[in-house]
Amino acid sequence: MVNENPMRVLNLFCGVGGNRKLWQDASVTAVENNPQIAAVYSRLNPADTVVVGDAHQFLLDHYHMFDFIWSSPPMPDAFQDGQGHAPQAQALPRHEPLPGNHVPAIICQVPVGG
Numbered sequence: 001m002v003n004e005n006p007m008r009v010l011n012l013f014c015g016v017g018g019n020r021k022l023w024q025d026a027s028v029t030a031v032e033n034n035p036q037i038a039a040v041y042s043r044l045n046p047a048d049t050v051v052v053g054d055a056h057q058f059l060l061d062h063y064h065m066f067d068f069i070w071s072s073p074p075m076p077d078a079f080q081d082g083q084g085h086a087p088q089a090q091a092l093p094r095h096e097p098l099p100g101n102h103v104p105a106i107i108c109q110v111p112v113g114g
Helices: 037-044 056-065
Strands: 006-010 026-032 049-052 068-071 105-107
Touching: 006 056, 026 056, 037 068, 037 105, 049 068
Parallel strands: 006 026, 006 068, 026 049, 068 105
Antiparallel strands: none
16 A cells, blocks of 8 residues: 655665664655765665755744754764774854644754863
8 A cells, every 4th residue: 555645754864774674655755965975875875865055044934844864964073083092073054943733753963071
């Protein structure tokens, strides 16, 4: 049976789509700023809409179109330069609360300093 009203998922910072397996029978829009990585995601998930661009701006412009938003920004501390040094983490932009009456469920993975 085909779901006529699938959940509309926004997958920010999608990478190659590791989290994509979490959403079955969903209409997924994925945002990635690296065109090569977005192309891999698209090959692995051909039914999804893939946007190459800024995830923060896409969120602000389109959040009202989704039922669920997954935001998994890069975690620079998880990657090292081969010398045991992690790159400096950059602060994520802060935004005012999303305007309007439509407030989707939002899950956000963020880097944890330590």
